[in-house]
Amino acid sequence: xxxxTQVGIVGAGPAGLLLSQVLHLQGxxxxxxxxxxxxxxxxxxxxxxxxxxxxxxxxEAGVGDRLDREGHPxxxxxxxxxxxxxxxxxxxxxxxxxxxxxxxxxITEDLMAARAALGGQLVYEVENxxxxxxxxxxxxxRYRKDGSEHEIRxxxxxxxxxxxxxxxxxxxxxxxxxxxxxxxxxWIALLCESRPVDKELVYVHHPKGFVLCSxxxxxxxxxxxxxxxxxxxxxxxxxxxxxxxxxxxxPDLAExxxxxxxxxxxxxxxxxxxxxxxxxERLYLAxxxxxxxxxxGAKGLNLAGSDVxxxxxxxxxxxxxxxxxxxxxxxxxxLDRVWKTEWFSGWMTQILHTDPTHGPFxxxxxxxxxxxxxxxxxxxxxxxxxxxxxxx
Ligand SMILES: Cc1cc2nc3c(=O)[nH]c(=O)nc-3n(C[C@H](O)[C@H](O)[C@H](O)COP(=O)(O)OP(=O)(O)OC[C@H]3O[C@@H](n4cnc5c(N)ncnc54)[C@H](O)[C@@H]3O)c2cc1C
Numbered sequence: 001x002x003x004x005t006q007v008g009i010v011g012a013g014p015a016g017l018l019l020s021q022v023l024h025l026q027g028x029x030x031x032x033x034x035x036x037x038x039x040x041x042x043x044x045x046x047x048x049x050x051x052x053x054x055x056x057x058x059x060e061a062g063v064g065d066r067l068d069r070e071g072h073p074x075x076x077x078x079x080x081x082x083x084x085x086x087x088x089x090x091x092x093x094x095x096x097x098x099x100x101x102x103x104x105x106x107i108t109e110d111l112m113a114a115r116a117a118l119g120g121q122l123v124y125e126v127e128n129x130x131x132x133x134x135x136x137x138x139x140x141x142r143y144r145k146d147g148s149e150h151e152i153r154x155x156x157x158x159x160x161x162x163x164x165x166x167x168x169x170x171x172x173x174x175x176x177x178x179x180x181x182x183x184x185x186x187w188i189a190l191l192c193e194s195r196p197v198d199k200e201l202v203y204v205h206h207p208k209g210f211v212l213c214s215x216x217x218x219x220x221x222x223x224x225x226x227x228x229x230x231x232x233x234x235x236x237x238x239x240x241x242x243x244x245x246x247x248x249x250x251p252d253l254a255e256x257x258x259x260x261x262x263x264x265x266x267x268x269x270x271x272x273x274x275x276x277x278x279x280x281e282r283l284y285l286a287x288x289x290x291x292x293x294x295x296x297g298a299k300g301l302n303l304a305g306s307d308v309x310x311x312x313x314x315x316x317x318x319x320x321x322x323x324x325x326x327x328x329x330x331x332x333x334x335l336d337r338v339w340k341t342e343w344f345s346g347w348m349t350q351i352l353h354t355d356p357t358h359g360p361f362x363x364x365x366x367x368x369x370x371x372x373x374x375x376x377x378x379x380x381x382x383x384x385x386x387x388x389x390x391x392x
Contacts, residue, residue, distance in 0.1 A: 001150050005031045005121070007315055008141040008154035010129060011161030012041060012122055014104060015287030015304040017111035019158055021061045022312040024118055028319050031121040031152050033143055035161075038112060038124055045191050045264045047104040047301035048216060049074075049201070051389030052097050054305040063110040071102035072217075074200050077387075079352070079374070080250045081205040082367050086374040093377075093384035103216050104301055126150075131157050131170045134281040155282070156327075158311065160304075162288040163273070171280045183270035183294060183349060184357050185209070187224040188236045194260030196221040197253045203296075203352055205370060206248035207363075210353040212296070213249070221258075224268070224295060226353055233265050241265075270294040270353075272346050274338060278307075278331040286311050291338050293345035296352060297387065303341055306392045307334045337390055344386040 007023060009016045012034035020030045034041065050058075050071070058064050075091035075098040091098050115122060126143040133139045134157070141152040159167020168176065196215035204211040209226035216222055225244055227236070242259045249257060273292040278285045287304030310333050314326035351369055355362065373379045 001148070003031060003150070003152050005029045005152060005154050006319065007156050007158055008139070008152045009033070009158045009160055010131065010141060010167055011035075011159070011165055011287075011289070012112075012124070013160060013162055013287065013304075014107055014111065014301055015289075015308050016158070016160035017108065017115060018058075018061060018305065019160060019286065019308045019312055020120055020122075021063070021111055021114055021118075022308065023315060024115075024120060025062060026312070026316040026320070028315055030158075031123065031154075032115075033123045033126045033129060033141060033152070035126055035129065036124065042105055042108055042112075045103070045105060045189075045266075047295075047298060048101055048214065048222060049298035050100045050102055051302045051305075052099070053309075053389050053392055054302050055100050057305055057309055058107065058110075061111075061114070063107070063114050066106065066110055067100070067102050070106070071100040072215075074099050074101055077201040077203065078198065079203045079205070079370070080253075081370045081374075083250070084374065085202075085250055087200075088380050088384055088387070090384045090388055093381045094388050097388040099298075099388060101215065107301075123150075129161075129166050131159070131167060131283060134170070134283055139282045156315065157283045159283055159285045159289045160287050160308075163292055165289050167283060167285055167289045168275050170283060171275075171277075175277070175280055177276045179274045179276070181272040181346065183353070184229060184355060185226050185353055186229050186231060186270055187268040187295065188227045188231065188233070188241070189264075189266045189268045189295070190223045190225070190241060190262050191216065191264040192221050192223065192260050192262045193219065194221050195219060195258035197249065197257055202249075202253065204248055204250070205352050205354070205366075207354055208248060209244075210296075211245055211248045213245075213253075227267070229269075231267060233267055236265060238262055268295060270349060272342050274335070274342055276331075276335060278334050279327075284311055284327075284330060286334075290334075291342065293342060294349040296349040297341075297345040299341050299345050299389075302389055303338060306337050306389075309392055310334050337392065340390055341386075
């Protein structure tokens with residue numbers, strides 16, 4: 001069976017759903033295909049800290065109501081190291097900006113509901129997705145569903161299918177350039193039924209390894225614990241999790257640490273990755289299909305948002321205004337923001353984690369950098385500006 005649309009979208013994660021929603025509001029048709037079931041997509045506990053730009057964009061996309069009601073504004077966060085602790089006051093250092101804590105699961109749920117309310121075409125549980133005929137005016141997304149072959153003919157394909165999708169590998173080997181950095185540690189990421197250690201995020205540098213203390217609500221805490229690259233979820237039973245957090249926290253926070261059942265635990269490899277170009281013929285990559293950041297700076301979902309912002313504007317200008325210059329500029333425009341954010345996420349990761357390959361000199365230099373950061377308003381301002389996100 002063949003269907004026709006303007007933009008064919010591969011992947012119904014946050015990037016694909018948001019793109020289809022924004023295009024719909026601007027009168028551009030799309031069809032989204034997704035490999036997993038809606039329940040599976042919603043079961044993935046991932047990001048949770050939203051930049052103000054992302055919050056504005058979600059409101060613009062008509063999915064800001066619950067976010068405004070239930071999202072928690074955070075005007076700062078703390079960094080703990082070497083027996084001391086300091087606060088980075090985002091609001092004061094950036095002239096009023098702050099981040100909002102609101103889970104990726106909620107955003108996905110809101111977008112799914114909005115797409116359903118507007119009659120959006122989403123096809124779940126597709127198999128063997130292929131992107132073909134990119135060198136023609138009507139490329140095709142072909143897939144198998146319920147035992148039969150299907151085809152979507154479209155003007156453009158948006159590859160929003162994450163790091164393990166099919167879009168990026170569709171680029172020919174002599175065109176695709178991959179830039180990859182793997183860090184010599186992983187995280188075990190946890191969602192736990194327990195009171196967060198503080199009302200704001202706390203980033204803990206400790207000689208035995210980093211801990212991020214975050215949250216989703218007053219009764220749900222989220223932790224990222226630095227672990228070894230060979231670890232699996234089974235290596236982290238709950239008693240080890242709570243003992244490790246307690247050992248690495250500053251004593252006053254460790255004293256009040258609330259423990260509880262861990263509802264979700266995942267090993268997260270720490271890597272920085274960028275694929276170039278983000279556009280090839282009529283295929284446009286957006287979100288994790290084109291880049292990955294280590295989660296330390298909470299930028300993965302936010303970067304997917306800015307890609308979709310640039311790409312949706314380019315498609316809308318093409319269909320409404322007959323302009324193709326924004327489509328041509330999409331790759332370089334998105335990559336400029338991606339590379340700056342990659343730099344920031346890598347820097348946050350490296351100053352806060354304990355690198356097992358480092359000797360005494362590097363360890364002392366790292367503490368010196370954290371001390372400089374704690375003492376310098378200029379350094380904290382630069383950190384705060386990147387943390388709340390570059391404007392778009
Ligand atoms: C465990 C974990 C923790 C994270 N924590 C954070 C965090 O704290 N802060 C932060 O900012 N970011 C975090 N991230 C990153 C953030 O979740 C991603 O950047 C974000 O999900 C990117 O959205 P996306 O839509 O581009 O990709 P995805 O969310 O990966 O969505 C891609 C979709 O495409 C589908 N798909 C894949 N292949 C195909 C195919 N062949 N055909 C059809 N569909 C396909 C997938 O099933 C998926 O639904 C985390 C990621 C992980 C894995």
